[in-house]
Amino acid sequence: MTRVMALMSDAWGGYGGIQQFNRDFCDALAERAVTVLVRRGPNVTHGNRTQVRPRFGKAGYALRVYREAKGLQDDSIIFCGHLRLLPLAILARKISGRPVWLQLHGIEAWPIPSRLVRRLVIQCDLVTAVSRYTRRRFLRWANIPPERVKVLPNSPRDIFTPGSADAHVLGALGLAADQFLLSVARLDRTESNKGLEMLLHAYADIHARHPEVRLVIAGDGNARADIQALAGRLSLQDSVVLPGRVTDQELVSLYRGARLFAMPSVKEGFGIVFLEALACGCPVLGFDRDGSVDPLRDGAGGLLSSPKSLAGDIAAVLEGEVVVSPDGSWFTRDKFFRHVAALLQDPHLQAGH
Amino acid sequence: MCGINGIFSYHYASRPVDVDELRRTRDAMYSRGPDGAGEWHSRDHRVSLAHRRLKIIDLSDAAKQPMQSGCGRFVVSLSGEIFNYAVLRRELEGRGYPFRTESDTEVLLAMFAEFGTRMFGRLRGMYAFAIWDRQERRLLLARDPFGIKPLYLANDGWTLRFASQVQALRAGGAVSDQSEPAAAAGFFLFGFVPEPFTQWQEIRSLSPGCYTWVDALGPGPETSHFDWPAMAQIASGTRAPGEIAEAVRDSVTAHSVGDVPVGLLYSGGIDSSALSQLGGQAAQRIHVHFQGLPRPAFDNADVHVRTVTVEEFEADLPLIISAMDVPSIDGVNCWFAAKACREMGLKSAIIGVGGDELWAGYPAFRDVPGWHRRLGWMRWLPGMGRLAGWGLAGLSRVLGLHSKLEGVPRLCGTQSGSYVLRRALHLPWRLGSIIERDWAALGMERLDLGRRLQQMVPASWRGKPAAVFALESRVYLSGQLLRTADWAGFAHGVEFRMPYLDPALWRQCLGHAMAVQHRHHGAKSDLARAAGLAWQDGYRKQGFVTPFPAMPGRSYLERMRAWSLDIWNRAGNGDAPA
Numbered sequence: 001m002t003r004v005m006a007l008m009s010d011a012w013g014g015y016g017g018i019q020q021f022n023r024d025f026c027d028a029l030a031e032r033a034v035t036v037l038v039r040r041g042p043n044v045t046h047g048n049r050t051q052v053r054p055r056f057g058k059a060g061y062a063l064r065v066y067r068e069a070k071g072l073q074d075d076s077i078i079f080c081g082h083l084r085l086l087p088l089a090i091l092a093r094k095i096s097g098r099p100v101w102l103q104l105h106g107i108e109a110w111p112i113p114s115r116l117v118r119r120l121v122i123q124c125d126l127v128t129a130v131s132r133y134t135r136r137r138f139l140r141w142a143n144i145p146p147e148r149v150k151v152l153p154n155s156p157r158d159i160f161t162p163g164s165a166d167a168h169v170l171g172a173l174g175l176a177a178d179q180f181l182l183s184v185a186r187l188d189r190t191e192s193n194k195g196l197e198m199l200l201h202a203y204a205d206i207h208a209r210h211p212e213v214r215l216v217i218a219g220d221g222n223a224r225a226d227i228q229a230l231a232g233r234l235s236l237q238d239s240v241v242l243p244g245r246v247t248d249q250e251l252v253s254l255y256r257g258a259r260l261f262a263m264p265s266v267k268e269g270f271g272i273v274f275l276e277a278l279a280c281g282c283p284v285l286g287f288d289r290d291g292s293v294d295p296l297r298d299g300a301g302g303l304l305s306s307p308k309s310l311a312g313d314i315a316a317v318l319e320g321e322v323v324v325s326p327d328g329s330w331f332t333r334d335k336f337f338r339h340v341a342a343l344l345q346d347p348h349l350q351a352g353h
Numbered sequence: 354m355c356g357i358n359g360i361f362s363y364h365y366a367s368r369p370v371d372v373d374e375l376r377r378t379r380d381a382m383y384s385r386g387p388d389g390a391g392e393w394h395s396r397d398h399r400v401s402l403a404h405r406r407l408k409i410i411d412l413s414d415a416a417k418q419p420m421q422s423g424c425g426r427f428v429v430s431l432s433g434e435i436f437n438y439a440v441l442r443r444e445l446e447g448r449g450y451p452f453r454t455e456s457d458t459e460v461l462l463a464m465f466a467e468f469g470t471r472m473f474g475r476l477r478g479m480y481a482f483a484i485w486d487r488q489e490r491r492l493l494l495a496r497d498p499f500g501i502k503p504l505y506l507a508n509d510g511w512t513l514r515f516a517s518q519v520q521a522l523r524a525g526g527a528v529s530d531q532s533e534p535a536a537a538a539g540f541f542l543f544g545f546v547p548e549p550f551t552q553w554q555e556i557r558s559l560s561p562g563c564y565t566w567v568d569a570l571g572p573g574p575e576t577s578h579f580d581w582p583a584m585a586q587i588a589s590g591t592r593a594p595g596e597i598a599e600a601v602r603d604s605v606t607a608h609s610v611g612d613v614p615v616g617l618l619y620s621g622g623i624d625s626s627a628l629s630q631l632g633g634q635a636a637q638r639i640h641v642h643f644q645g646l647p648r649p650a651f652d653n654a655d656v657h658v659r660t661v662t663v664e665e666f667e668a669d670l671p672l673i674i675s676a677m678d679v680p681s682i683d684g685v686n687c688w689f690a691a692k693a694c695r696e697m698g699l700k701s702a703i704i705g706v707g708g709d710e711l712w713a714g715y716p717a718f719r720d721v722p723g724w725h726r727r728l729g730w731m732r733w734l735p736g737m738g739r740l741a742g743w744g745l746a747g748l749s750r751v752l753g754l755h756s757k758l759e760g761v762p763r764l765c766g767t768q769s770g771s772y773v774l775r776r777a778l779h780l781p782w783r784l785g786s787i788i789e790r791d792w793a794a795l796g797m798e799r800l801d802l803g804r805r806l807q808q809m810v811p812a813s814w815r816g817k818p819a820a821v822f823a824l825e826s827r828v829y830l831s832g833q834l835l836r837t838a839d840w841a842g843f844a845h846g847v848e849f850r851m852p853y854l855d856p857a858l859w860r861q862c863l864g865h866a867m868a869v870q871h872r873h874h875g876a877k878s879d880l881a882r883a884a885g886l887a888w889q890d891g892y893r894k895q896g897f898v899t900p901f902p903a904m905p906g907r908s909y910l911e912r913m914r915a916w917s918l919d920i921w922n923r924a925g926n927g928d929a930p931a
Contacts, residue, residue: 132509132511136531139554147565147572151364294366294511298368300368342569346573
């Protein structure tokens, strides 16, 4: 039976987009036995998927990778869940002679890395990038034949489905269905690039004409106070709602009730939140310059905007001049599962060494 | 003949084919195929093929492309010619294939239906094609053994676009404008952009002699259908003049098929004279003469001499630059040769390209093995080469010695290094003074010459003089000569046929050329003898001479360097500030 050795920073027990992707990926491997070596998280077993966190820090982790690699069989593959772990994945490849599959999640693959990483990456047998933009940025420095680099998009979890919003959830936040704009982000100062300030300024521009439409920015972090302060300076404190971190159930209701989901990010690897919104039947708006164009399918699945036209574009949606019909059928969990299964049969992984 | 292109939205998330984009790309190749245009779309709009046609074989509309196979399963778009189509057709008819047209395209379809990818060994021709398999929903892309016909791919991770020309892919409007540092580095290193690179990062060529399948996961690995070492084994040992003459005559005859007259470009040198003597007697000979350069005396008067004046050259230079699909310091001569053909109403002409690669005519065939034999020990002394290079660089400047001398100790430790030195316009570590330093460094890293050149040489040839045959054919021939012959010809709607680049001829004569590789001019004297031409020991290569405009510099190398900078800047390859 084929085995997969997966090197990941964390999977089960972690919170965030990459961790979610890692769990989804392991689920998609279906029948295959998977050993996941993580740096953080519990030792757990889900069916034939075993998550192991080696003790004694980096050295202990490296030692465990070495031992596991020694035991790899002829039909196994090595999955490297983060560029940071690539040196160990290539080490395992050297020991076992088994192919390495590297996953790129987004911005970690954009800047030009050290010479060591550039030399190692050439040895990857298959690379999957979350978006076309991330793939292109990677290929700018990675001297690897382009056909070995594929695009494996994210997919939203099953809980995101269309329907009507829970009135209690909206009521508790003082919202009415179809009367608010929504954005979802981790409000970290390090992620100031999410363009929320741009969104606030654009919202200020249209607020006079549409005073009934409120702006909800869900998510928590150390930048929340900054956003609050900016809303105050723009005299929008009564119209901007910052509910903090919300539960999955609340998030679904927010997506279902929002008039428009907007994430004007300028450094987005992909933007799984777009897919969550689309899966809940909410129209989406994003910028036209990075990974966001993928979930928005170059404008076929959502409205592509730019920093200059942001306020005008949002107003056009509110005033019905532009109709953005959400279609969640392009990126589904089912498609993701089938895509991973097909990639396992990709000739680049079958070539052997 | 022809220009091909297509779009395959292979990823489940990609948008359906944009037909306007397909047509923009196709019609940007108008001069490749002014005689007609066609397109084919799958019912689900996920794949489209297009074609611009230059009528050469079967001039009727029945032979228009893209063409579907009789069974309806395969659709093809072909650029080039299958020269042995008549023989293959008779065989396929014997197996019961019905044919509707007289074209080579239909034969290709039937060959593929019968033999699949095993057909490549049987094809004799210059070709680049795409075959869509409607049943398996996958696309086959392929190029001839030497890469005479170009095929460029742009894969963004969702959609694969391909075309016969780089500029046409950009004209479609959906391919990234990110420039490729390896192109700049390669251009100033050699004077051309080495395969598989182009000036755009997203656009790469399919390797010569390779095919690839594209399915729902995108392009697969390239597979070679052309086996170099096997070819030399079949042919080992010398050949008698009669055998050489017979092999060349066979190739020229094969390359003369078609329903339009075929001309012959005649420089007066050994290669083109031999083609004319051995099978090419019937073809109209054309000689391009550049005003101010010496004109060879032809013994027979039926050579059409087309004189290019300095004024015409200067007036046409902007057209030449804009026709350059990929920047190159060569191509001017081919461009005027094609212009001369067009003026005479010829769509097709035989040319001696590949003669120096097959008959070991270039000095590199002697110099590279010699340098490596004498200096190969230097690679065992790390740092020595660099140190000696610095010393020589200083000495060269003071004494006015050859500017590539400093490269000898640093490069001649390896065979591929010796080859780089032989072909270099600038030395690799001097590129930083021509283009931006970081860009040059990144470009050299992406070119990765040490590894790339090593991989081009079949394992059994490595370290031996035979390696030069592979290096010349896969670096200089494919990157420089074939790319320029293609865009220069098609700027005027003229296809060049190259009888010296015929696998059957190479199978016959490569072993002979290897046996006499060490001789001055290699096997050229044997070719001359085979063709009944006079051979003098003081022979100097004729070739197609390019008249460089009055460029500053004392030596040939210095004039070439100035010319390369001029070309690069005129072609607007911005990312390389001087």
